[in-house]
Amino acid sequence: MRVDTIETRPVIPAERFVLRPIRKSDAGLIALYTADRRVAEATRSIPHPLPPGATEAYIGRVTAPSGGEDVWVLDGSAEGLGEVLGAIGLKKMDRDQYEIGYWVAPAFWNTGFASEAVRTLLAANPLGARTIFAEVFQDNPVSARVLANCGFDYIGDAETFSVARDARVPTWTYVKKLG
Numbered sequence: 001m002r003v004d005t006i007e008t009r010p011v012i013p014a015e016r017f018v019l020r021p022i023r024k025s026d027a028g029l030i031a032l033y034t035a036d037r038r039v040a041e042a043t044r045s046i047p048h049p050l051p052p053g054a055t056e057a058y059i060g061r062v063t064a065p066s067g068g069e070d071v072w073v074l075d076g077s078a079e080g081l082g083e084v085l086g087a088i089g090l091k092k093m094d095r096d097q098y099e100i101g102y103w104v105a106p107a108f109w110n111t112g113f114a115s116e117a118v119r120t121l122l123a124a125n126p127l128g129a130r131t132i133f134a135e136v137f138q139d140n141p142v143s144a145r146v147l148a149n150c151g152f153d154y155i156g157d158a159e160t161f162s163v164a165r166d167a168r169v170p171t172w173t174y175v176k177k178l179g
Contacts, residue, residue, distance in 0.1 A: 009070055014120040016079055017113070019072035019088065022059055026073055029084035031055040033105040040164035042140050043103060048164035068092050070127060074104070074117050082108070088117045096130040096179075102146075114143070118150045122176065130179040135160065135171040144172055152176045 009021040022030075031050060033039055040048035047054060062071040071089035076082055086104035093099060100121070104114045122132070134152055136143040148154070152174035162169045 010126045012120055012124045012126065014116050016116065017074045017076040017081060017085060019117060019120060020075050022062060022071045022073050022087065024059055026084050027055045027059055036106055038106055039103050041162065042137065044160055044162055046164055074113055085113055088121055090127055096128060097133065098127060098129045099133045114146045115149055118146055122150060125178055132176045132178065134174045138170040138172055147174045
């Protein structure tokens, strides 16, 4: 697979889109999609309502060289789809371990884009991860199926705080060994 590099993050081709580094010009569409309560409440960190400047601050943080998180946008513009279909990221833990997180805009739900993005990122393994962890809220079985279909193994229950929900939420935790 050919992987082109922009900045320090690679552009990774998928079947129906590319995973490319997030950029400042994505702010409008990212804000539009993440302002949707359904998207925000499926994540730990996206607030709802989305405050002014939150998207720009997020983009600034994840594009900083020492941000600790690598984020790619699902860009379908070359295939006649949207320039931003969603986003996927890897957050550094330690010892070549990362946590994966992703969201897809509601207009593109039930299209298989999340599964395609996760499979593509795992296959490319741009950061040389040996282990990738994931968690999903227990009231989001669709995301749990994405992980299971991509070869993640369920390892237990936990809970985490959701900013949008302003509450602790039960989660399912998954792991995928790559190396």
